[in-house]
Amino acid sequence: MIFIAPLLPFVGASILWFFVPDICQIGWINGVGQLLLFTLVVCIPAWRTGRLSYVDIGWPLGLALIGLVTLSFAQGVSWRRMIIGMAYLFMGLRMGVGALRMWHAGHFKKEFPRYQYQRLRWERKGITNTQLMIQVEALVQGFANISFLAFPAFVIATNRSEQVHPLEILGLLLWLAAFVMESVADAQKLAFLREMKRQNQTRKVCNVGLWRYSRHPNYFAEWMVWNALIVAAIPAWLDHQGRSPLVTWVLLGIGTLYVSRIMYTTLVHYTGAKPAEYFSAQKRPDYQAYQQSTNMFFPGPSRVDQPRPQGKST
Structure with a gap:
């Protein structure tokens, strides 16, 4: 089983x-x-x-x-x-x-x-x-x-429906914003890693840009990409009412909303944040301090001043 x-x-x-x-x-x-x-x-x-x-x-x-x-x-x-x-x-x-x-x-x-x-x-x-x-x-x-x-x-x-629903526009704008955030976070980390490699400091913690507000801003942004699709799907789900049995229509809505839970679990617990942190805490001496000062997933202000790496960081 x-x-x-x-x-x-x-x-x-x-x-x-x-x-x-x-x-x-x-x-x-x-x-x-x-x-x-x-x-x-x-x-x-x-x-x-x-x-x-x-x-x-x-x-x-x-x-x-x-x-x-x-x-x-x-x-x-x-x-x-x-x-x-x-x-x-x-x-x-x-x-x-x-x-x-x-x-x-x-x-x-x-x-x-x-x-x-x-x-x-x-x-x-x-x-x-x-x-x-x-x-x-x-x-x-x-x-x-x-x-x-x-x-x-x-x-x-x-x-x-031929009409554009406001939630569809909102979903599209959220999708674009989340994609930009994910791309910026990925670019910031790549630039940081390249600079640390140039300085021969390969075990430093990336805490620049968006990474000062979340330990995994790229995963958060990816989650928001899917939430944006769910928002955009709400008017379409309402449009399906009456074209399927009531139970099926309700389950279709639940299944669409459940995508957010699946992606959160995946990006935090399954193949995302927690597995990454398990290994980062072992090989990066400053990572535990970073965990104490910075939110894991949802962006927020730093709880204490974070030590910044020496040299250029972007």
């Missing part, structure tokens, strides 16, 4: 597509495509190498696939289908192309720290069959793309 339980919520949410007439067809197409993609890109390589890191290729390419399915097969207003489809395509290719470059450079020859941390979790639970758990985790990611993570795209794309 311990191997099956993680899959159940995602499989259950995938079944919901069969009861939403406007989404059933694209749900089927996306489901088959995601299973094929994850089998070839994640499950087989992970089985051969014993490394779960291939999820970092399969998951974002799966988002791009959701975008392609939305653009090609969704039956809704064309401009709305175009915007949400391109948003998913952009998010997926941005991360997926970066992961493929890392694979080509040989970085996938070693398990990424966040997946090393997952093995520590399995050890604490007494799980010894890591090969099987790797396949389970890969399937969980695949079914997440089949189910919950596709909810905002498919709900928005099948909205039949």
Whole structure:
């Protein structure tokens, strides 16, 4: 049962597509495509190498696939289908192309720290069959793309209303702001790491720019990207009322809102902040002080003055 339980919520949410007439067809197409993609890109390589890191290729390419399915097969207003489809395509290719470059450079020859941390979790639970758990985790990611993570795209794309709702504008603006924040945070950290490498100070804590207000501003911004999609999906969900049974319509709304919880759990507990901090605290002497002075996820003012690294930091 311990191997099956993680899959159940995602499989259950995938079944919901069969009861939403406007989404059933694209749900089927996306489901088959995601299973094929994850089998070839994640499950087989992970089985051969014993490394779960291939999820970092399969998951974002799966988002791009959701975008392609939305653009090609969704039956809704064309401009709305175009915007949400391109948003998913952009998010997926941005991360997926970066992961493929890392694979080509040989970085996938070693398990990424966040997946090393997952093995520590399995050890604490007494799980010894890591090969099987790797396949389970890969399937969980695949079914997440089949189910919950596709909810905002498919709900928005099948909205039949020609009118633009204020929440759609708000969602788009939030999405753009969150993407800019994530890009700025990534750029600031990359510049910091390059400068510290130039100074031969590779174990310093990045506490410049946005990183002074959150220990993981990039993860927070990524979470807000998904919250923005949920906000934009609310009018579309309301538009679905009456076109599906009441229970199905309610579950569709719950599933869309639940995306926020899934991404928060992933970005904080599963493969995000906590695994990163586990290793940072071991190799960076100042990291514990940074943890005491700076919020982990939600941005906020520093609780004490933080020591800044010597030399130029940007």
